[in-house]
Amino acid sequence: MVVNSMLALKANFNCLVLLATLVVSSTASADTNSELSVAQIQLKDLRHNQSSLSYHTQKPTVLMFFQPECSWCKKQGEIIAELLHECGDKVHFTLVGDKGSKSQLKRELRHFSAELPALQNTKMFARKSGGIKGFPTTLVLDTQGTVLAKRRGFTSEALLRRLANELSNGECALQQSL
Numbered sequence: 001m002v003v004n005s006m007l008a009l010k011a012n013f014n015c016l017v018l019l020a021t022l023v024v025s026s027t028a029s030a031d032t033n034s035e036l037s038v039a040q041i042q043l044k045d046l047r048h049n050q051s052s053l054s055y056h057t058q059k060p061t062v063l064m065f066f067q068p069e070c071s072w073c074k075k076q077g078e079i080i081a082e083l084l085h086e087c088g089d090k091v092h093f094t095l096v097g098d099k100g101s102k103s104q105l106k107r108e109l110r111h112f113s114a115e116l117p118a119l120q121n122t123k124m125f126a127r128k129s130g131g132i133k134g135f136p137t138t139l140v141l142d143t144q145g146t147v148l149a150k151r152r153g154f155t156s157e158a159l160l161r162r163l164a165n166e167l168s169n170g171e172c173a174l175q176q177s178l
Contacts, residue, residue: 038128039145043119046097046106054119055141056092060148060167062160065121065137066108067099072154073136074111079157081113083164090168096121098132140167 042051055061064080066073077095084093095112097105098121109118126132129139129147140149140163155163164172 036128036130036147037145038125038141038147041122041125041128041145043096043122043125044102046095046102046109046118046120047114052117052119053145054094054096054125055143055145057143059090059092059143061092061094061141062163062167063094063096063139063141065096065098065132065135065139066112067097067135068104068108070135076136076138076154076160077112077116079155079160081116082157083160084113084116087164087168087172090172091164093117094119096125098126098135 038054041054043054044051054063062080062083064073064076066077080093080095083091093116095109095116095118097108097118100108102120105118105120112118121132130150134152136154138151138155138160139147142148149163161172
């Protein structure tokens with residue numbers, strides 16, 4: 001019983017930290033030099049032969065970094081795909097592959113929805129976004145490519161749904177599936 005209470009407390013704390021980071025970051029001064037930004041960095045598209053930005057210029061973006069053979073990435077990718085279907089008009093969702101060759105990352109895409117955009121990470125992008133130390137890593141970007149929040153490790157469906165709701169200013173009030 002104490003263990004369950006501690007786990008619930010930790011989950012609520014993680015949720016509050018992510019949402020607080022999001023709120024604080026979005027209200028922070030734009031002229032701060034410590035701000036992480038991936039503005040204008042082009043990444044190679046893993047599904048098509050082109051390059052594109054990792055963020056959307058019209059709506060906030062949630063990036064999920066994955067690597068080959070990452071079972072937690074696959075689980076979180078399923079949740080991201082659900083959110084794309086339910087909330088994709090308000091929040092942009094993208095996969096970013098890392099720690100593998102382009103062919104390895106392309107093969108790994110078979111585990112993710114074909115509707116999710118998928119890009120390949122670069123050293124510059126990783127550095128400008130604050131580094132990727134574990135998988136999956138979730139990054140939240142604004143419409144200018146500024147990093148608003150970052151979370152290493154699996155992010156639960158409930159937390160991702162709250163995040164999508166917060167990013168859409170309450171327009172993506174989603175019910176957690178059972």
